[in-house]
Amino acid sequence: MLLGLRSAEQLVLLPVFLWAWGTAAYGDWLRLLAAASFAALLDAGLSGYGASALHFARARGRQARHARLFSLVLTGAIACLALTLLVAAGVGALIAAGGAPAWLAPGTLALGEAGLAFALLAAAMPMPGLLAALAGPLRANGRHGAFLRGQVLVRLASMCGTAAVLGAGGGPAAAAAAMMLAHAALGALLLAATLRRHAPDVRWRPGWPEGREAARHLRRLPPFAMIAAAGVGTRHVPVVLLAMLGAGPAVLVTFAAARTLTGLLRQGVQLVAGSVAVETAQARAAQGSNASAALASQTLSRLWPLTGIGAGLLMGAGGLLLTVWTGGHAAPDPWLLAVLVLPVVLTVPFQIRSQGLAAANRARAIANAGIAHIGIGCIFALKLAGALPPAHLAAAVMAGFAAAEVLVYALSLPRKPPLAGAGGVAALAAVLFLAAWAAAYLAAGAASALIS
Structure with missing residues (x-):
């Protein structure tokens, strides 16, 4: 379902982008989007490892371990988002100041518009993966379909919101804001509501790893990062x-x-x-x-x-x-x-x-x-x-x-x-x-x- 919706989103939005902005501005957008997409890697494999570890801990009935893992993954997600915001803001400010490399510097867009658009796009990139990791308990409960239905709503909101912004004459920063609100704010709210309904025992309490525990988890991240x-x-x-x-x-x-x-x-x-x-x-x-x-x-x-x-x-x-x-x-x-x-x-x-x-x-x-x-x-x-x-x-x-x-x-x-x-x-x-x-x-x- 998500694959089909993603394809539909691409088919619908690309001509709308071109109609609204023209070739030159959309070319700038493509470069900003490609560069911002690498912000998704700032979680260093946490999304993949967290989803797998939470699923197996809950599926095997190890409730104490699952609760501990959820708190650690939540802490990692918060740290990842904080790092992403810093990087996104820093690179966005660099673009706005005209200090970006030549391949990333906007050709048509105003520098401030391009910098803000990059920052918003980059800030949203890790969210889908981190939310999927925190949805690990739902998969173990056989309720992963509820999370996927929420993701369908997020995709639809992103597509419709972006199209509405473009139709109203909005620029790249407004389009990026619509995408970020859908994938970050709406995605997080839907996940919280779904977990509350189908996994009410899950507690949103960040935890801090102790001693060897941190090293043990960190050693398992590289394959997922790859x-x-x-x-x-x-x-x-x-x-x-x-x-x-x-x-x-x-x-x-x-x-x-x-x-x-x-x-x-x-x-x-x-x-x-x-x-x-x-x-x-x-x-x-x-x-x-x-x-x-x-x-x-x-x-x-x-x-x-x-x-x-x-x-x-x-x-x-x-x-x-x-x-x-x-x-x-x-x-x-x-x-x-x-x-x-x-x-x-x-x-x-x-x-x-x-x-x-x-x-x-x-x-x-x-x-x-x-x-x-x-x-x-x-x-x-x-x-x-x-x-x-x-x-x-x-x-x-x-x-x-x-x-x-x-x-x-x-x-x-x-x-x-x-x-x-x-x-x-x-x-x-x-x-x-x-x-x-x-x-x-x-x-x-x-x-x-x-x-x-």
Whole structure:
């Protein structure tokens, strides 16, 4: 549900941003948003570790330990928010004073507006993760759905509030304030109400760790911090890298629009692979590895051809869709579409295996691959950006990340469970991809002729 709402939010808000602000101001917003998103890492893994520790302590009936952990996580969350506010205010003041690095300095926005927008965005970034950590008791009680419903309301409030601000002529600072109020204030109020109803024994009392207790908990944070860094980096490092390489607002807007559109295909693959991964883990536990391998192979035989069709449709008609969707603000680049779409098709088997690792509580292996993907992707991207024409800067950068993604996941993820008939399924997916591409290309050409 949240995945679908997030996709809908992206589809709805991007053209509204462009309509309200234009390409130049929205390009500034994209750079500020990408930089502010790294504030989510200031919790140093507390969100992931806290959610896991609270869930297991309560699920095992260790009430005293759960109460102690909740107080410690609450203290950590307060400290994290205080640190985030200091960093957000400091960097925001630096931007407002004109002292930000060139890649972060606003090109169109007033310095004060840009600094305030950054501070508000950065202040809100850790909140979703910290609230999810404090919701650990709900998952153990079988009431996690209540928390998710609250998050749906938060997303809707953020989307509607931002759209209302944009429609009323509000600038980046007002839009950032609407997002912060939804994710921070409304999110916290809904969590408190949900815990009071479904876990009334939980007490909101901060606690301070003693002696070795602090060291024991701190040692467990790094793996969770790596998982968070892999997620944030995969999404926002390319934008930062493009900005550092001198990409203008038009390039950033085209990149953001193309990645949002093609991201629907990637999210669909991850959603299917994730749901099947749970069934695969259950089949392995109940019937052994042969049953889980058969289920994974069956999923591949259906998901890969469907992904090929979706990728072909995006390749053939993506340019027209981008033009219509963004009102002409995004300039279609077939090379950019190609390097965004093709990795999704090529990595379907790896998605099935990586989601299986997550279901088996081996997310650290995925995080290691994600960190390697970002590091190698940056190296490849810088090499390609210097070798290809500036007009294709976004395509060059994403080609580097695409090559790194395929390479890293092919080499690092386990080859079990074996996927029977993968070669034949790959050939079928390729044929369907080409057929869908040709059909969509012809249809888009005919539609363009009618429109013009």
